[in-house]
Amino acid sequence: xxxxxxxxxxxxxxxxxxxxxxxxxxxxxxxxxxxxxxxxxxxxxxxxxxxxxxxxxxxxxxxxxxxxxxxxxxxxxxxxxxxxxxxxxxxxxxxxxxxxxxxxxxxxxxxxxxxxxxxxxxxxxxxxxxxxxxxxxxxxxxxxxxxxxxxxxxxxxxxxxxxxxxxxxxxxxxxxxxxxxxxxxxxxxxxxxxxxxxxxxxxxxxxxxxxxxxxxxxxxxxxxxxxxxxxxxxxxxxxxxxxxxxxxxxxxxxxxxxxxxxxxxxxxxxxxxxxxxxxxxxxxxxxxxxxxxxxxxxxxxxxxxxxxxxxxxxxxxxxxxxxxxxxxxxxxxxxxxxxxxxxxxxxxxxxxxxxxxxxxxxxxxxxxxxxxxxxxxxxxxxxxxxxxxxxxxxxxxxxxxxxxxxxxxxxxxx
Amino acid sequence: xxxxxxxxxxxxxxxxxxxxxxxxxxxxxxxxxxxxxxxxxxxxxxxxxxxxxxxxxxxxxxxxxxxxxxxxxxxxxxxxxxxxxxxxxxxxxxxxxxxxxxxxxxxxxxxxxxxxxxxxxxxxxxxxxxxxxxxxxxxxxxxxxxxxxxxxxxxxxxxxxxxxxxxxxxxxxxxxxxxxxxxxxxxxxxxxxxxxxxxxxxxxxxxxxxxxxxxxxxxxxxxxxxxxxxxxxxxxxxxxxxxxxxxxxxxxxxxxxxxxxxxxx
Numbered sequence: 001x002x003x004x005x006x007x008x009x010x011x012x013x014x015x016x017x018x019x020x021x022x023x024x025x026x027x028x029x030x031x032x033x034x035x036x037x038x039x040x041x042x043x044x045x046x047x048x049x050x051x052x053x054x055x056x057x058x059x060x061x062x063x064x065x066x067x068x069x070x071x072x073x074x075x076x077x078x079x080x081x082x083x084x085x086x087x088x089x090x091x092x093x094x095x096x097x098x099x100x101x102x103x104x105x106x107x108x109x110x111x112x113x114x115x116x117x118x119x120x121x122x123x124x125x126x127x128x129x130x131x132x133x134x135x136x137x138x139x140x141x142x143x144x145x146x147x148x149x150x151x152x153x154x155x156x157x158x159x160x161x162x163x164x165x166x167x168x169x170x171x172x173x174x175x176x177x178x179x180x181x182x183x184x185x186x187x188x189x190x191x192x193x194x195x196x197x198x199x200x201x202x203x204x205x206x207x208x209x210x211x212x213x214x215x216x217x218x219x220x221x222x223x224x225x226x227x228x229x230x231x232x233x234x235x236x237x238x239x240x241x242x243x244x245x246x247x248x249x250x251x252x253x254x255x256x257x258x259x260x261x262x263x264x265x266x267x268x269x270x271x272x273x274x275x276x277x278x279x280x281x282x283x284x285x286x287x288x289x290x291x292x293x294x295x296x297x298x299x300x301x302x303x304x305x306x307x308x309x310x311x312x313x314x315x316x317x318x319x320x321x322x323x324x325x326x327x328x329x330x331x332x333x334x335x336x337x338x339x340x341x342x343x344x345x346x347x348x349x350x351x352x353x354x355x356x357x358x359x360x361x362x363x364x365x366x367x368x369x370x371x372x373x374x375x376x377x378x379x380x381x382x383x384x385x386x387x388x389x390x391x392x393x394x395x396x397x398x399x400x401x402x403x404x405x406x407x408x409x410x411x412x413x414x
Numbered sequence: 415x416x417x418x419x420x421x422x423x424x425x426x427x428x429x430x431x432x433x434x435x436x437x438x439x440x441x442x443x444x445x446x447x448x449x450x451x452x453x454x455x456x457x458x459x460x461x462x463x464x465x466x467x468x469x470x471x472x473x474x475x476x477x478x479x480x481x482x483x484x485x486x487x488x489x490x491x492x493x494x495x496x497x498x499x500x501x502x503x504x505x506x507x508x509x510x511x512x513x514x515x516x517x518x519x520x521x522x523x524x525x526x527x528x529x530x531x532x533x534x535x536x537x538x539x540x541x542x543x544x545x546x547x548x549x550x551x552x553x554x555x556x557x558x559x560x561x562x563x564x565x566x567x568x569x570x571x572x573x574x575x576x577x578x579x580x581x582x583x584x585x586x587x588x589x590x591x592x593x594x595x596x597x598x599x600x601x602x603x604x605x606x607x608x609x610x611x612x613x614x615x616x617x618x619x620x621x622x623x624x625x626x627x628x629x630x631x632x633x634x635x636x637x638x639x640x641x642x643x644x645x646x647x648x649x650x651x652x653x654x655x656x657x658x659x660x661x662x663x664x665x666x667x668x669x670x671x672x673x674x675x676x677x678x679x
Contacts, residue, residue, distance in 0.1 A: 011466075015459035015473040016481055016674045022452070023667030028598055029510050053602075063455045065448070065659060094679065101506045102668045103678025108463075216464065253487055257463050303679065306488035331679070 006062030007075035012115035012216070020109060021059060023102045024052040030096035030106070035335045036089050036342070039352030045086035048096040048106055054083055055113060084117045088125035089349060091342045092211055093299040093335035107304070110340075114213025124212045125345040131208045132217050135224070139203045140171040141344075149174040150199045152413045157185045163196040166237035166265075168228075168251070170244035171204050172374040179412040180374050183402035184243045184270060190405055191277065195241070201231045206258070207250040212341040215258065225255040233264055243270040243398050245298035245373035246339070249305055269301060270398055271310040271372050278317045286406030288320030291393075293400070294366035295323065296357065296380065297333040298373035311372045311397055318404045326360045334360060336371070338379035354383025361392060368393045370400060434646055441655040448658025449666075481674045491677040500677045501669045517584040521610070524578025528617075529653070531567050531574070538563045575618060582611055606661040609652040616645040 010018060030048035031037060037046040044050055058080075060066075061073040090110055097106040117123040124131075131141055139146045149169065150159070167188065173181040188195050205228065206221035208214075215221035228251075232240055242248035252267045277283050293315055301307045308330045315323050328334045337343070337353025358380060361369040369384070369392055371377055380394045402409055450471070457473035460466060461480065468476075482493065491500075499505045504522065508515040539560050545551030557563055585607055588595045620641035622629025633641075656662055672678060 009467070010458035012464065013459040013467070014463060014465075015456045015461060015468065015477040016671075018456045018459040019452075019474060019478075019667055020671050020674075022456075022663050023671040025664050025668065026598070026600075026603055026661075027507070027510070027514065028594070031598075049598075053600075059455060063458060065451055068451060068454075097679045099510060100678060101504075101510060102664070103500070103506060103672045103675045105675050105679075304488075 004071050004074060006067065006072040007080065008058050008062050009116070009120070010059075010063075011119050012112045012213075014112070017105075017109050017112055018059065020102075020104045021052055021056045023104060024049060024056070025102055026053070027101050029099040029101060033095045033099050033332075034090075035093060035095065035337065035353045035356070036091060036349055039337065039349060039356060040089065043086075043089070045082065046089045048090075051083070051087060051090075051110075051113075052104070058083075080117075080120075080122060084122040085125065087113055087117065088123065088128070088212075088341065088345055090340055091299070091335045091337055091350075091353065092340035094303040095299075095332075095335065098303055098331050111210065111213060114211075115216060116213070118213040119216070124214055124341065128208075128212045128214075128341045128345045131212060131341075131344070132214050132220060135204050135206075135209065135220060136218075139224075140175060141204060141208050142171055142175045144171075144175045146202070147200045149202055150197055152178065153182065153185065154411055156189075157182070158189050159185065159199075160194050160196045162236040163194045164236060164238045165193060165195040165241060166232055166235050166239070167195050167197050167241045167243075168205075168232070168247060169197060169202065170242065170247040170374065172246075172378065173244055174202070177374040177377065177396075178414075179399055179409050180243060180377070180396045182409055182412050183396070183399045183407065184241075186407045186409070187274075187398060187402050187405060188241075190407060191282065196235045196237065198228070198231050198235065203228055205247040205250040206254065207246045208341065208344075210250060210254050210258075211339065212345075215254075221254075222258040225250075225258045229255065229259065229263065237265050239266045239268055239273075241268055241270050241273055243372070243396070244375070245269070245301035246375055249300035252305060269307055269310065269372065271301075271314050272307060274398075274401060275310040275313045278313065283317070283401075283405065285317075285319045285404050287404050289318055289400060289404055290320035291367040292322045292324050292365065293368040293370050294326050294361050294364045295329070295397075296326070296336060296361070296369060296371040296376060297330055298371055298376045299333070299335050299339055301372055302333055303331055311370075314397055314401060315370060318400055321400075321404075324364045324366050326364055328360060336376040336379045337383070338375050343375070343379060350379055351382055351386055354379045355387050356383075358383040358387055358389060358392065362387075362389055366392070368395055368400070370395055370397050372397050434643070434650075437647060438650055438654075441650040444655035445657055448655070452658050452663070478670065478674050482676070486676055489676045489679060493673065496672050496677040500672045506672075506678060513584070514588075517581050517588070520577050520581030521585065522581075524574045524576075524581060525610075527574040528571065528578060531571055532649075535560075535563065535567060571621075575614070575621075578614055579618070582607070582614055586611065602661050609648075609656070609662075613645065613649050613652055616641065616648060620645045 026049055028049060034048055040046050058075055061075055092107050092110055094107045100106060114123050134141045134143060167184060169181045203224045206224050209221040248269050256262055295311055295315055297308060315321055334357050335353055336357050337350040343350040369380060377394055377396050384392050384394055453471045453474055457469060457471045458467050459473060461468050461473050461476045504515060504519055507518055538558055542551055542558060542560050545554055557566060589599050590596060618629040623633045623641050624638040
């Protein structure tokens with residue numbers, strides 16, 4: 001009798017990742033810190049430790065000693081489907097990786113598991129399945145005309161045709177949170193920095209596909225990354241500025257991995273760029289903000305890449321601002337809840353996490369909850385509204401900088 | 415009788431010595447088969463992100479070497495720092511929980527040292543035994559006499575056994591009395607701790623019977639060799655043969671993960 005085929009396969013896993021599954025000591029630190037496990041009312045299936053254990057069991061049943069001797073043991077389809085559901089209840093914030101005593105690179109592991117299950121036909125989750133179609137059709141996930149990325153900028157905004165500095169706006173800022181994109185451009189203009197943008201040639205960075213395990217479909221993520229890189233190079237850029245933590249992380253880490261090549265330009269977050277200018281005394285402040293501000297580290301800027309100090313240096317340089325830290329900051333920061341496709345796939349879970357983060361901010365008695373990512377801002381605003389904490393302003397640091405530099409953003413279009 | 419008793423080996427137990435040697439070889443064999451299966455399993459992964467599964471037993475060492483040499487964006491800790499601070503000193507556990515670190519560190523230090531001392535004792539016995547057959551035993555340094563060597567090791571053996579026992583007691587306490595740990599405990603965790611406890615206690619008892627001290631519970635001396643034999647057998651099975659098939663795999667997998675991820679985030 002022929003041996004049964006394994007119920008799962010190892011597509012999209014690296015050999016080290018499969019070893020990492022065996023290295024979990026089940027200490028439970030990840031369970032204590034996981035924001036979605038917490039917001040779900042402690043659903044055991046969402047605990048990172050549990051996911052690793054379950055995948056380990058799947059591997060054992062498919063490729064362990066017993067499987068080698070007597071053939072793989074069948075894993076019921078419902079079990080795999082349930083595992084997939086739990087796997088997508090994760091924002092890929094990386095908190096579990098930070099606290100993991102075994103140093104498992106969990107974010108990469110979750111993304112590999114997702115890609116594996118997408119290939120197997122189980123993933124992605126709910127509305128996330130539309131990302132690929134949307135990106136193929138619109139080049140952005142918001143179903144917006146790609147021409148609308150920059151054609152709305154007021155006439156005073158000066159964008160060079162070619163320049164050594166390029167501002168990569170990102171879909172959310174250019175198409176949904178335009179105040180942030182306008183603030184970035186006007187700040188650069190006021191500082192006399194010549195910069196260019198990709199305009200309608202800009203394509204989604206591909207983050208949504210990578211995070212939800214769909215990056216390999218028709219090589220869309222790879223093609224888009226390469227196209228963006230080529231377009232950036234064609235603009236003569238040596239430095240690419242980002243005011244979106246998600247795009248920044250994807251460009252810095254995922255683009256080289258997708259294309260298999262080092263980037264031919266430097267990737268810089270606007271907070272890092274401004275910090276340097278502040279240290280050189282090149283920013284002239286015109287207004288005092290006179291508010292207490294707390295700062296939320298976006299996962300993609302903080303834990304994923306390690307940029308913690310520049311945003312704080314920028315906030316502290318703004319006249320009249322008092323920076324108050326939340327209990328959970330920097331590498332221990334609590335996720336806003338939007339990442340990893342959760343905002344699109346499981347909005348209730350995203351909102352639950354956001355509410356907890358807003359409560360963290362409210363506990364500091366800050367007037368402003370700031371961040372440096374438009375997607376974080378969007379979800380934190382939703383969390384604030386759900387709580388009804390109208391007194392708390394949620395704002396991106398680049399908008400605060402613009403305000404303190406005396407820049408008017410009241411003409412930002414919807 | 416110069417070889418009356420060391421690790422359960424006596425003239426009367428020559429057959430037992432052979433059995434132990436067979437068992438040790440078998441344990442090592444099972445360990446290697448288990449590790450081969452694990453390497454095959456890990457080798458089902460690829461040697462690069464997004465690449466096709468390899469299926470080669472070399473996939474894991476290749477990917478490990480690649481990751482260790484790759485420039486990371488955040489954590490570029492050196493191999494030496496990872497080895498000393500994260501693997502040996504277990505800094506990541508200390509950062510999260512000093513009590514759990516103390517528990518694990520005492521188990522780690524006790525376990526590894528006793529393992530090393532047992533290996534040393536085994537080699538001295540073997541060298542001496544072969545020496546007796548080959549006629550060079552008399553020319554060996556005095557401390558290479560198994561009886562003397564055993565006495566030399568008795569104090570460190572005692573110290574590290576109690577260090578190990580301290581860690582085990584804390585681990586058992588946590589599993590039994592801390593609700594969050596107890597509720598999360600599964601057979602996968604329990605087997606490891608039960609195995610460790612049996613090995614440690616059987617070691618104490620075997621030594622206690624031989625020396626007539628507390629742990630011997632006034633049992634007759636003739637029980638010493640079988641008690642030692644039980645300790646040796648169970649140690650070989652749990653500490654070597656069972657590693658690839660149980661949670662004991664973390665002894666190997668965690669240091670490898672730490673190296674692959676340069677000490678982790």
